Amino acid sequence: MKAVRIHEYGGPEVLRYEEAPRPVPGEGDVLVRVHAAGINPVDWKLRAGWLKEKLPYDLPLILGWDLSGVVEEVGPGVTEFSVGEEVYSRPDIQRDGAYAEFVAVRASELARKPKSIGHVEAAGVPLAAITAWQALFESAGLAAGQTVLVHAAAGGVGSFAVQFAKWRGARVVATASAANHALVRDLGADEVIDYRTTRFEEAVREVDMVFDTIGGETQERSWGVLREGGMLVSVISPPSEETARAHGVRQDYIFIGPNAAWLTEIAGLIDAGHVRPLIGEVFPLSEVRKAHELSQTGHARGKIVLKVVE
C-alpha cells in the first residue's frame, strides 16, 4: 500500500511517501481503508524527535492518529463492526498511524463516523475533539452558566472547545488574532480577544476555567484571570501546583488517549447540528510535507486534513 513513513527523526524532508506493507489485523483489530487522515501538532513534534523519550518507537513508523474510513476486514474476535461500515478514530499513538491507505485499529478505539459529514471533515474530529472534551468536562467539570477562557480558539482543539462549552451552556471568552474573530464568534464565542494587540489578562477576569493550548508565558499570565477555586487546564505542560495554591485555584495537565465512547457521543452532537469540525487546508497524502510545514507555523486555521481516497 501507499503510506507516509519516517525512517529517522528530522524536518519535513524525512516524511517519505512510499510503498509499505499492508497491515494484517490481529486479534481484536479492524483493518480500516483510510479515506482521510487528520494532521495534529503531535505528528510533527514526534517526527522531529521531541517525544522520543516519552514515546519510544521502532522506525520506520507511519504517522497520523486521526482517521476516517471504511471497515475493510475484521480481525479474530471482532463482533462489533462489519465490513463496509464507516468509522472514525483517534487510535493508539504507539502503533502505526493513518497516513496510509490502510491502518489496523483496535475495535475498542473505533466509533461509527458521524453520518452528516464526509470523511475529510470526520478525519478532523477525533484527536482535537477528545482533547477539548476531556479538558472541559472531565478535568474542569465545566457547567452551564460558568465562564471559560479558551486560548487559540481558531485552532484544531480550540475550535471544538468553543463549541462544546457553548453547547454545555457556558459563556465563552476566546483568544485569536483579528483575522479569525468573525470565525470564532461564529463558532459560538461570546467575546473574542485579539491576543496580538490586547493583554488578555487586562480584558477578562473571574473566569471559572482557562483552557491553555499555548503554554509558556500564556500559561503564566492565565493564573490571574481565574476566580478563586477556578481551574487552569493545560494540554502543553503541567502547571505549577505551588502557583495554583498561591492563587487559590486548581490545575491539571492532560495528555489524551483513544476514547471511542466519547467519539460516539460527539458524532451524535455533530449529526444533531450542535458541533461541526472546522476544516482549513486539505492536501493529498503525497503532499504531506506541505501539511506539516503549515501545522508547524502554529497558525493553521481549524484542522489540516490529508485526503487519501479521491
Ligand SMILES: NC(=O)c1ccc[n+]([C@@H]2O[C@H](COP(=O)([O-])OP(=O)(O)OC[C@H]3O[C@@H](n4cnc5c(N)ncnc54)[C@H](OP(=O)(O)O)[C@@H]3O)[C@@H](O)[C@H]2O)c1
Ligand atoms: N496534551 C494533549 O493530549 C494534546 C492534545 C491535542 C493538542 N495538544 C497540543 O495543543 C496545542 C494546540 O493544538 P491544536 O491542534 O489546536 O493546534 P493548531 O490547530 O495548530 O493551533 C493553531 C492556532 O493557534 C492559534 N495561536 C497561535 N498562537 C497563539 C497565541 N499566542 N494565542 C492565541 N492563539 C494562538 C492560531 O491562531 P491565529 O492564527 O489567530 O494566531 C491558530 O489558529 C498543540 O501544541 C498540540 O500539540 C496536546
